[in-house]
Amino acid sequence: MLKKSYIQLFWAMLVLSVSGCTAESTEGYVYYINFKPEADAMWQELAEKYTEQTGTQVKVVTAASGTYTDTLTVAMNKTMVPTLFVVNGVQSLANWEDYCYDLRDSKLTDDLESEDFCMYGKNGALEAIGYCYECYGLIVNKSLLKKSGHDISEINNFASLRSVAEDIHSRSGELGFDAFTSSGLDSSSSWRFSGHLAALPLFYEFGEAGICSQPAEITGKYLGLYRNVWDLYINNSAVLPTALNTATGNMAEEEFGSGKAVFYQNGSWEYNSLTNAETFAMNPDDLAMIPIYCGAEGEENAGLCSGTENYWAVNSKADQKSIDATIAFLDWVVTSEEGRKMMSDSFGATPFKDSLPFVNIFISDADRLREEGKYTVTWDFIYTPNTDTWRAGVVSALQSYSAGTEDWGKVENAFVNGWSYQYKTEHCILN
Amino acid sequence: MNTVIKNKGVRRAVMLRSPIFILPAFICFVISFVIPFLLGLYLSFCKFNIPRDAHWVGFANYSAAFSDPGFWSAFGNSLMFMIASVVCINVPAFFIAYFLSEKINGVGLFRTAFFIPNLIGGVVLGYIWSMLFDGILNYFGTYLTASPVYGLWGIVILVAWQQIGYMMIIYIAGFKSVPTDMLEAAEVDGVTKAQKLFRIILPNMISTISVCIFLTLTNSLKMFDQNLALTGGAPIETLENGMQVKTTELLALNIYTTYNINANWHGAAQAKAVIFFLLTAILAGTQLYLTGRFGQKPKKRVRAKEGAAKQ
Structure with missing residues (x-):
């Protein structure tokens, strides 16, 4: 009798578990794994509004900072x-190519003002759409610059930048501030140099060679420009080069926000933090962004570095109803009043036709320079193979070089040979 | 002690109902250990981004794992680290426990103070110690990750500081279990302190020492958090062909970083994890076997002596 009960219990559990696993939604749903923790609250609010208006279920899960890939991988493996x-x-x-739905014929393409921020895959499939764009360069505290007896208009190439920076650094004791913020090589800050600054030599090399996709090898022809800037940063700041490995991103931000340095390499995303009354409350009129001058020929005509690292991709492995629901949701986000406001407040500049105006001095500087006919330095670091691994090698070499324990050759080796090796591992050429 | 149920009816009833009591723990064990282990074993022979889409590639992942110089470097580092930490943790822990087993003032306070580091999380400790080390080394114009020697010894010091207190507690329990009549008899016979320690206390504490060494060995092999937070494997040496070797990376961290290279390396990381498991299992098995052999010797001797006395 008891044995019979066990068997019945077993079958009941099996039936329940199987029916639970195979339950499918009869209507499409939207399930978004959000990349930016700072925009989580706005996405949740927007999702709720959309569900109220249309009845479509929208779930937004935000990955904690630095755990996006893990969160996405786990979520992709669920029912x-x-x-x-x-x-x-x-x-x-490349990692998620098999999961990207071709958006070429979707309504989203009609919403785009520019296709410059789209990523295409095999056979020209539109696999991901950049939903915001940003810029980076040297953020300048114009007020401090004036106090040091200089003006932003006198900086238009590397020589003039170096002259101003070295003058400020030499008088830092008397002025009470230095030229550059610390160039921290802690992981919270090193991406500014192994990613953003590294885009400069790549941009000039790729431009000269006509490269517009990921190359298997690089020559490092313009690494001298990278060295120019790096030497300028570490020799004209208040932090010793040997202490850079523990200097963090927050330290650099605090140095700039509290008026201890004139120049700060960072991007348009810093605008809110620098001007917000609850953080640094800097006067927007005191701020400007100039190009990172590195000594390239004709750099007087350089603009800011503009691009994006944020692309939406729709999961091709979801059922068609959910794919359609997701595209409809995205269309609503970039065309509805609520959606456009959220996009403008959270991300600033977006490449959609109906995007709302926004206030960000740095993006305005990028637009102004572009209108003046200056060339845009594109984000060529997006081509980096095995990004994190390659960058870690470059950062380690920069640390040794800055501390004086290794020469520049080590940085070149990590940069150039590291690239070709990581390319091979990324494309399974080694294994 | 085994309880034997002689009544057949009662025994049958117990046998039939026993699954009800075993089942919850068994289900938890299967879900938490058996299924992930078997899945991991299967995935080590597959190429996959997410486990659902895995496809069989045979031994390719094992080949990639063995041909990765970073893996061998991490293997060597783990071996060195294991030896260093066994010595640097157990020797001080034993002597601290020896002194704190004596009747001295403030024993409780000292024991608590030594044990507290064990309550702090590995990542927190890693970041705090990296600041401490760098604060000192910056004074001399260098930094923790400037050299693998600094980095690896940094991890040893950190882990010793963290685990000495824990092992100390086990050793104190060991000291307490040494028969007092034996100690008193030795004192009456006029042994020196060194003789008492090496001839009486140590032989009686073999099983305690084995437990502590076993724990230190497995903790050293599994070391991850502190390694990640303190050095992250740096400094990184980029070889002339562009291949990277993280000179302070231990095995567990190497598995993690391999997984994060890109989707092509998920299988190789899984293969490394299986190798890691085998290594740990062999080591733990050997250690347990040796402990069993040496741990029984004193008992055998005592029995033999008892037998001789009876005769």
Whole structure:
């Protein structure tokens, strides 16, 4: 009798578990794995509004900082798969290429003002759409610059930048501030140099060679420009080069925000933090962004570095109803009043036709320079193979070089040979 | 002690109902250990981005794992680290426990103070110690990750500081279990302190020492958090062909970083994890076997002596 009960219990559990696993939604749903923790509250609010208006279920899960890939991988392995996720470069796209739905014939393409921020895959499939764009360069505290007896108009190339920076650094004791913020090589800050600054030599090399996709090898022809800037940064700041490995991103931000340095290499995303009354409350009129002058020929005509690392991709493994629901949701986000406001407040500049105006001095500077006919330095670091691994090698070499324990050759080796090796591992040429 | 149920009816009833009591723990064990282990074993022979889409590639992942110089470097580092930490943790822990087993003032306070580091999380400790080390080394114009020697010894010092207190507690329990009549008899016979320690206390504490060495060995092999937070494997040496070797990376961290290279390396990381498991299992098995052999010797001797006395 008891044995019979066990068997009945077993079958009941089996039937329940199987029916639970195979339960499918009869209507499409939207499930977004959000990349930016700072925008989580706004996405949740927007999702709720959309569900109220249309009845479509929208679930937004935000990955904690630095755990996006892990969160996405786990979610993709579940029964209810995400329908919308973020890829942030060529490598990320390569990892998730099989999961990217071709958006070429979707309504989203009609919403785009520019296709400059789209990523295409095999056979020209539109696999990911950049949903915001940003710029980076040297953020300048114009007020401090004036106090040091200089003006922003006198800086238009590397020589003039160096002259101003070295003058400020030599008088830092008397002025009470230094030229550059600390160039921290802690992981919270090193991406500014192994990613953003590294884009400069890549941009000039790729431009000269006509490269517009990920190359298997690089020559490092313009690494001298990279060295120019790096030497300028570390020799004209208050922090000793040997202490850079523990200097963090927050330290640099605090140095700039509290008026201890004139120049700060960072991007348009810093605008809110620098001007917000609850953080640094800097006067927007005191701020400007100039190009990172590195000594390239004709750099007087350089603009800011503009691009994006934020691309939406729709999961091709989701059922068609959910794919359609997701595209409809995205269309609503970039065309509805509520959606456009959220996009403008959270991300600033977006490449959609109906995007709302926004206030960000740095993006305005990028637009102004572009209108003046200056060339845009594109984000060529997005082509980096095995981004994190390659960058870690470059950062380690920069640390040794800065501390004086190794020469510049080590940085060149990590940069150039590291690239070709990581390319091979990324494309399975080694294994 | 085994309880034997002689009544057949009662025994049958117990046998039939026993699954009800075993089942919850068994289900948890299967879900948490058996299924992930078997899945991991299967995935080590597959190429996959997410486990659902895995496809069989045979031994390719094992080949990639064995041909990765970073893996061998991490293997060597783990071996060195294991030896260093066994010595640097157990020797001080034993002597601290020896002194704190004596009747001295403030024993409780000292024991608590030594044990507290064990309550702090590995990542927190890693970041705090990296600041401490760098604060000192910056004074001399260098930094923790400037050299693998600094980095690896940094991890040893950190882990010793963290685990000495824990092992000390086990050793104190060991000291307490040494028969007092034996100690008193030795004192009456006029042994020196060194003789008492090496001839009486140590032989009686073999099983305690084995437990502590076993724990230190397995903790050293599994070391991850502190390694990640303190050095992250740096400094990184980029070889002339562009291949990277993280010179302070231990095995567990190497598996993690391999997984994060890109989707093509998920299988190789899984293969490394299986190798890691085998290594740990062999080491733990050997250690347990040796402990069993040496741990029984004193008992055998005592029995033999008892037998001789009876005769």
